[in-house]
Structures are given as C-alpha cells and as structure tokens.
Amino acid sequence: MAGYHVVLVHFPTALWMTAALAIIYRAFFDGPVAQSIDRALVPLLSIALVFGVSAYLVGLFVWPLEAITASPLGRNHMLLATWTTAYWALLLVLRWRRGQAIWQGSMRFVTAGLAAIGAVLLGITGTLGGHLIGVYTDVSQVLRMLGWEVYTTFYVPNTTVIVLAIVALVLVAIGFRAQTVRS
Amino acid sequence: MGTIMARTSLYASTILFGGALALSWATHGTGTVVNDAKKHISVPDVLTVPLHVQAAYNGSDVFFRYRWPAPNAGIFHDMLRFTGGKWEVRGNAVPGPQPDGLHEDRVSMMLDDGSVPEFGRYGGYVAIGDKLAGFTEEADGKALKDHPYLGKKLGLDEPTKYLPATRANQNDWASTVPEAEQAKLQSAGYFLDLWHWRAARSNPVGFADDQFITAGRLSDSGRGVYSTNWDGDKKQPRLMFDPARSGGIRALRWDDIVAGKISQDGVHGLKEELSAPFDPNAGWQEGDTIPRRLLRTPQASRADIAVAGKANWIDGYWEVTLRRKMNTEKPLEDKIIRDGGAYQAAFAIHRQATGGRWHYVSLPISVGFGRNAELVATAFTGDTPDWKQAAKPITLFYPGQVSWPHLNSQRHGGAESIGKGIPVKSRHSEEQLAHYGIEAEFAEAIRSQLFLTLFAGLGLIAAFGWALLKSTPKSEA
Numbered sequence: 001m002a003g004y005h006v007v008l009v010h011f012p013t014a015l016w017m018t019a020a021l022a023i024i025y026r027a028f029f030d031g032p033v034a035q036s037i038d039r040a041l042v043p044l045l046s047i048a049l050v051f052g053v054s055a056y057l058v059g060l061f062v063w064p065l066e067a068i069t070a071s072p073l074g075r076n077h078m079l080l081a082t083w084t085t086a087y088w089a090l091l092l093v094l095r096w097r098r099g100q101a102i103w104q105g106s107m108r109f110v111t112a113g114l115a116a117i118g119a120v121l122l123g124i125t126g127t128l129g130g131h132l133i134g135v136y137t138d139v140s141q142v143l144r145m146l147g148w149e150v151y152t153t154f155y156v157p158n159t160t161v162i163v164l165a166i167v168a169l170v171l172v173a174i175g176f177r178a179q180t181v182r183s
Numbered sequence: 184m185g186t187i188m189a190r191t192s193l194y195a196s197t198i199l200f201g202g203a204l205a206l207s208w209a210t211h212g213t214g215t216v217v218n219d220a221k222k223h224i225s226v227p228d229v230l231t232v233p234l235h236v237q238a239a240y241n242g243s244d245v246f247f248r249y250r251w252p253a254p255n256a257g258i259f260h261d262m263l264r265f266t267g268g269k270w271e272v273r274g275n276a277v278p279g280p281q282p283d284g285l286h287e288d289r290v291s292m293m294l295d296d297g298s299v300p301e302f303g304r305y306g307g308y309v310a311i312g313d314k315l316a317g318f319t320e321e322a323d324g325k326a327l328k329d330h331p332y333l334g335k336k337l338g339l340d341e342p343t344k345y346l347p348a349t350r351a352n353q354n355d356w357a358s359t360v361p362e363a364e365q366a367k368l369q370s371a372g373y374f375l376d377l378w379h380w381r382a383a384r385s386n387p388v389g390f391a392d393d394q395f396i397t398a399g400r401l402s403d404s405g406r407g408v409y410s411t412n413w414d415g416d417k418k419q420p421r422l423m424f425d426p427a428r429s430g431g432i433r434a435l436r437w438d439d440i441v442a443g444k445i446s447q448d449g450v451h452g453l454k455e456e457l458s459a460p461f462d463p464n465a466g467w468q469e470g471d472t473i474p475r476r477l478l479r480t481p482q483a484s485r486a487d488i489a490v491a492g493k494a495n496w497i498d499g500y501w502e503v504t505l506r507r508k509m510n511t512e513k514p515l516e517d518k519i520i521r522d523g524g525a526y527q528a529a530f531a532i533h534r535q536a537t538g539g540r541w542h543y544v545s546l547p548i549s550v551g552f553g554r555n556a557e558l559v560a561t562a563f564t565g566d567t568p569d570w571k572q573a574a575k576p577i578t579l580f581y582p583g584q585v586s587w588p589h590l591n592s593q594r595h596g597g598a599e600s601i602g603k604g605i606p607v608k609s610r611h612s613e614e615q616l617a618h619y620g621i622e623a624e625f626a627e628a629i630r631s632q633l634f635l636t637l638f639a640g641l642g643l644i645a646a647f648g649w650a651l652l653k654s655t656p657k658s659e660a
Contacts, residue, residue: 067596072622074596075633082639090648098655106190107655110197117204132596134610148211151618155632156207156639157214164639167203171196171646175653178192182656 001061006133008055013126015048016088020119023091026103028113038103045092052085072153077128081155084121091118191338192654207640214623215628218279222319224343224513224624225279225541227581230617231541234577235289236529238560239568240509240552245520245560246491246568247378248504249290251579253534255514256496258447260383263420265471270419272475277629278317281536283441287383288496288531289542290503293396294550296518298372298528299346304606306529306547307479308373310344310396311586313356318584319624322356332359337374343400346356348373350398353588357399369397369515376518378488382496383411385504387452388478389465395516403516405483412453416460422472424450425459433462434471482492484513485513492565526550528558532579539647545618546608579612582619 022037022044059081061142068074093113094102102111125140128134128150140150148154156164218225237248261274262285274285291308295302299308314322322342328334342356348368352358358367368374377400380391385408393403414421423433429450438444445451454472461473480486491506509520518526529546549556558575561568591598598612611619622629 010648015258038297053591063596064593066593067598069630070594070626070632071596072619075587075630079633079640082637083644086644090644090651093648094651094655098657099657102656107193110651111195131607139314147208152212152614153622153629153633154211154216155629157632158635159214160206160210160633161639163206164203164643167199168639168642168646171199171643171650174192174196174199175646175650176652178189178653181188182653 001058002133003061005055005059005165006129008051008058008109009129012048012052012055012088013122015044015051016084016122018121019044019088020115020122023115024112027108027115038100040107042092042096045088045095049085049089049092052088055149056081056085071132072151073128073131075153076150077125077132080125080128081120084118085113087118091115113154131148184538187281187399189415189654189656192650196647196650200643203643204610207636207639216496216625216634222272222279223317223321224319225277226583226621226624227279227535227537227541230581231386231530231613232534232579234532234543234545234579235574236530236558236577237568237570237572237574238558239559239563239570239572240522241563241565241568242522243509244506245277245509245552246504246506247292248502248568248570248574249380249530249532249533250291250500250502250574251290251534252287252499252503253496253532254444254499255284255535256382256501257284257286257534257536258382258386258451258496259285259440259474260287260381261285261475262435262437262440263473263475265434265467266470267469268394270576273472274372274475278539278540279537279541280593281538284443284536285440286533286536286538287380287381288501289531290380290501291531292378293529294376294378294518295528296372296524299375301347301547302375302446302529303527303547305587305601305602306527306607307344307531307582307588308585308590308607309587310346311582312345312347312350313354313586313588314342314357315540315586316341316343317633318586330357330359332362332365333357334634336362337399337401339399344396345399346373346375346397346460348586358584361388365398367454372514372518373397374516376516377574378505378507380488380490380494380505382447383452383474384476384478386447386490386494386503388448388454388480389490390481390486393485393487393507399480403484403487403513405485406479406481407485408481409478412473412475412477417463420461420475420476422458422459423461423465423473424453427459429457431466434473436468437472439469440472452476484511486509487517520552522562523553524551525554525556525611526552530577530579538575540582543583544582545579546613548575548577567605578613581620582616583622584624589623621643 026034026038127137127139213413235250237322263270333339350358351360374395374397377394378391379394385392388407412421488505491504494503502548511517523609527547528550531542533542550558552560561572
C-alpha cells in the first residue's frame with residue numbers, strides 16, 4: 001500500500017497548499033481575481049478533504065498499526081496527518097457555513113493565519129512521510145532548531161493534556177455564548 | 184452589542200487556541216522519559232560519541248588503533264573498601280553510571296569474516312537476543328544457570344549476547360538448538376570475534392580480553408586476565424598490595440579513588456607481581472581500598488590480543504592500540520585475518536563508569552586488508568605501524584533497548600526490509616537510532632501519551648472550529 005499512499009498524498013498536498021495560497025490572497029485582496037478564487041474555495045477544500053481522508057485511510061495500511069504506533073516517525077506522521085486533516089476540515093466548514101463573513105473585518109486575518117498554520121501542518125506531515133521512505137527535506141532541521149527532534153515522538157505531558165481539555169471546554173462555552181448573544 | 188461580542192469571542196478563541204498550541208510546543212516530550220532503576224532505565228545525557236579507528240597489518244600481525252573522548256580515565260572497576268571495621272564490595276553494576284565512578288572504561292570490537300551474514304548489515308543488533316541482561320525485561324538468572332546448555336555446559340551466569348541461529352525460536356532465549364548443531368555452526372565460522380579492552384581488568388597487564396559470541400558471549404580458551412580477589416568465607420580480600428613492590432602501600436585510599444587523584448601511571452591495578460597475601464592484622468584504616476580483581480598474565484588463546492605500546496588517556500581522550508596475530512590458529516574462536524580479505528566490524532565503548540548495555544555502539548563497517556572498504560587496513564613492513572593514514576571517523580550511539588526479536592517483529596515497520604536484506608544504514612542514521620532506542624525503553628508509556636495528545640489536539644481543533652463558527656455571523660456564500 002505504500003506506493004498507493006505516496007501517489008495519493010500528492011493530491012491533498014497540492015490542493016491544500018493551493019487553498020492556503022488562495023485564502024491568504026483573498027484575505028488581503030477584494031478584487032475580481034480574489035472573488036473568483038474565493039468562489040472556488042469550497043469545491044477546492046472539499047476535493048482536498050476527500051483526497052486527504054483517502055490518503056489517510058490508505059496510509060493506515062502501509063504498516064501494521066502495531067508498527068506505526070511503535071515508530072516515533074510513524075507516530076508523528078500519523079499524529080500530524082490526523083491534525084492536518086481535521087484542521088483543513090475546520091477551514092472547509094468555516095468557509096462553507098460562514099461564506100463571505102470570514103473575509104470581513106479582523107476575521108479575514110484570523111482566516112489567513114489559520115491557512116498559514118494549515119500549510120505548516122501540511123508541510124510537517126509531508127516531511128515526516130518523506131522521512132519514512134528515506135526522502136525528506138530540511139524542514140526537520142528547522143523543527144530541530146525550534147525545539148522538536150522529529151526522531152522523537154511528539155507528545156505532551158498529562159498536565160498539558162488537562163490544560164488542552166480545559167481550553168477546549170472554554171472554547172465550546174465561548175461558542176455557545178456567542179450563539180446565544182447572536183440569537 | 185452583538186458585533187462587539189462576536190469580535191471579543193473571535194479574539195478570545197484565537198488567543199486561547201494559539202496559547203494552547205504554544206503550551207503544547209513548549210511542553211512536548213516531557214514527563215515520560217525518566218530514569219527508573221527498578222526498570223533498568225538510565226538514559227545518558229549524551230547520545231552520540233565520536234570514535235576514530237585505524238587498522239594496519241604487516242603479514243603476521245594486525246593492529247587496530249582506537250581514539251575516543253572520555254571526560255575522565257575510568258581505570259577502576261569494583262573494589263573492596265574497609266568500612267566500619269569490615270570489608271565490603273563497592274562498585275557493583277547499576278543501571279547507568281556507577282555513583283562512585285567504579286566502572287572501567289572499555290573499547291570493544293566485534294569482527295566477522297562474512298560467516299554471520301546479517302552482522303555486516305545490522306551489526307551488533309543481530310546479537311541482541313531475547314531478554315538480555317540490563318533490559319527492563321531480562322531473563323531469570325537462576326533459569327539461565329540451570330539451563331542445560333547455556334548454564335551447565337557453557338557456564339553463563341547472565342543472559343549475554345547471542346547469535347540468531349543458535350536459537351530455535353527468536354523470541355525465546357532458552358530455545359537453544361541442539362549441541363551438535365551449535366558445534367556445526369561454530370565450525371562453519373558462525374560466531375563473532377570479540378576484542379575487549381578493559382581499562383581496569385586487562386589494560387594494567389597489557390592485554391585485551393579475547394572473546395567470541397555464538398550461543399552466548401564466551402571467552403576464548405585459556406586463562407583469563409583477571410580473577411576475583413574476594414574471600415567469601417572470610418569476608419575479606421585474598422590479596423593486598425605488597426608494600427615492598429607497590430611504593431610502600433598495602434591499599435589505595437578510597438577518597439583518592441573517587442576524587443580521581445590516582446592516574447594510570449600510579450599504582451592502581453592489583454597485579455600478581457605487586458600483590459602479597461592479605462594480612463588481616465595490618466592495621467587497616469577506614470577507607471582503605473583494595474581492587475576486587477587480581478590481574479595476571481592471560482594464557483593460551485585468551486592471551487591473543489595485546490596492547491601495543493601503552494594505552495593512554497590524555498586530555499580527555501583514550502588512545503588504545505591492540506595487536507594480534509593475523510592467524511591465531513584458533514579458527515573456532517578467532518576470525519583469521521588474511522591479506523586480501525574483507526571483514527566486517529562494529530565497535531563499542533563504555534565510559535563515565537557505565538557497564539552492561541549502557542555503552543555506545545557503532546553500526547557495522549567493512550574492513551579491507553588490501554581491499555577497498557570503509558576502513559582500509561594499511562599494509563606495512565616492520566614491527567610497528569607509522570599510522571600516517573587518516574583515521575576512519577565513526578559515530579557511536581546509545582542503543583537503548585532494541586532487540587533482534589523486536590526488529591523482526593510486527594512492531595518494527597522495517598521488519599520486511601530486514602527480511603529483504605536491506606542494510607540498517609540505508610534506512611537509519613546513528614542519531615535516529617539513539618532516539619529510537621530510548622523511545623523503545625518507554626514504548627508503551629509514549630504510545631499512551633501519543634494517543635492522549637492526538638485526541639486532545641483533535642478536541643482542541645474541533646472546539647476552536649465550533650467557537651469560530653459561532654463567533655462569525657452567517658453571510659451569503
């Protein structure tokens with residue numbers, strides 16, 4: 001399955017990277033080109049998500065689950081692929097459900113920031129996948145300089161897990177409160 | 184009001200999400216990898232160490248020269264200390280560095296002539312079998328001593344390295360193939376020669392230990408270089424330093440030993456010629472210390488490997504040269520070196536008072552005698568090489584707990600590659616293997632933490648998405 005996975009990942013990589021550029025362009029420009037790009041965004045993100053999920057599922061069969069969850073690089077690749085897919089799904093839902101509102105006011109810069117983070121996640125996921133097949137970029141060197149040795153599993157301690165859970169609950173509460181105020 | 188609220192929610196959500204990401208980045212990798220003596224876990228601070236190797240031969244003898252950094256000269260091993268009116272053993276092996284600094288520095292080399300094909304591709308990993316000594320899960324010592332072949336026949340008292348074909352089941356250290364099969368394998372050259380220089384237990388008498396690995400780590404035939412200087416019945420040393428031949432001392436001083444005040448040029452090893460029968464009435468003082476090992480000149484095949492010149496620790500580096508006959512005429516215990524031959528070698532060092540598996544090891548390299556190889560032995564005439572050729576730089580790494588059964592199991596993604604004979608160096612670097620070795624020591628704990636992290640991250644992304652969605656007013660697409 002490794003060959004199929006390698007072929008498949010090219011599609012979401014290209015599509016999400018294109019989407020990141022499109023979002024950033026749209027965040028800073030309102031002209032006809034930006035508007036045209038924006039209209040293509042939902043289909044683009046949708047197709048990317050379909051290919052992303054497909055590549056993810058095929059990727060699960062490259063190695064036995066026992067092996068991929070035992071290898072630091074395998075773990076990291078799986079972790080980042082999961083987060084990347086979820087993250088870009090978030091961007092799709094946001095643009096699909098909120099339309100032009102994501103380009104209004106300061107929200108446009110938040111959207112651009114989200115796209116930038118999505119591109120970074122995608123880049124790291126791809127680099128880790130490259131490591132697994134022995135073909136990789138210097139992105140891992142940058143990550144090392146920033147404090148993460150990619151040959152070690154990325155995990156956080158329990159206290160951080162608890163903080164993340166609390167932050168998630170607060171975010172959910174913020175969402176409910178915003179919904180209540182709006183309605 | 185609604186717009187202000189939405190904007191506030193947007194900013195708050197973004198700041199919280201960004202803060203959570205920053206916290207995750209700042210704290211990642213902490214809280215799980217911690218030393219635990221009960222589980223035999225002690226992770227060194229430094230994961231890789233450079234080693235420089237040269238080789239030379241003159242038709243009759245072969246020389247290997249090693250140079251590596253060592254913060255201090257570890258010239259002591261276990262000792263007998265006079266404490267509170269009694270003699271007690273100090274310096275027993277512990278996971279990681281021995282607290283009193285009582286474990287010797289070492290350099291060792293496994294050598295093969297191609298008779299152990301996996302060795303040239305995977306180096307020492309092939310000899311790391313099931314439940315070896317020092318692993319979190321190690322074989323039971325009593326079961327090993329009671330084992331009819333390993334314990335009763337070979338005399339092993341701890342689960343040592345062994346080669347895969349000596350076992351019927353790779354996942355069972357006790358599943359030795361029949362003795363006749365073992366003999367056949369060894370006759371066919373299925374063993375690794377092991378040169379083993381020890382700063383305390385062999386160097387003072389000018390030798391390295393000569394061993395080999397088959398069904399276990401065994402010693403060549405003949406008398407070894409050290410014996411035990413402990414009289415278990417009388418709970419005292421058998422021998423002490425002879426003041427007449429040891430500069431007037433009967434014992435060393437404990438404080439001098441642990442403070443590193445005794446150099447390798449001073450009296451430190453209890454050699455036969457420096458010793459005298461122990462006198463219990465010699466007025467022993469608190470802190471008097473005598474080596475637990477008696478050093479003597481080895482004999483027969485065990486005496487094949489000599490230190491050429493003098494092994495020196497200078498300015499933070501050991502420089503050791505070993506010398507052996509190319510043909511020792513012991514083909515069942517030594518790899519015979521031939522001009523024009525191609526061999527494989529892997530190296531290891533112990534430093535900073537560590538023993539057992541707390542060493543730094545190399546991946547295998549090829550060694551050529553009149554042949555192209557990663558390390559080319561230089562032919563010379565005369566008795567001593569001039570060492571003008573460049574040394575081969577090698578990266579040694581801390582191997583952690585990675586066994587051959589694990590590497591060939593479903594838990595290793597590269598098991599299929601091993602089955603295809605793809606060498607380790609084509610897939611992994613030494614730095615990578617060091618990190619993997621450590622992660623293997625905490626495999627289950629890290630796996631659990633990984634899934635917690637994965638789901639916490641997913642939850643965070645979903646919650647952030649929810650907050651953004653609800654904080655952003657609906658608009659036409």
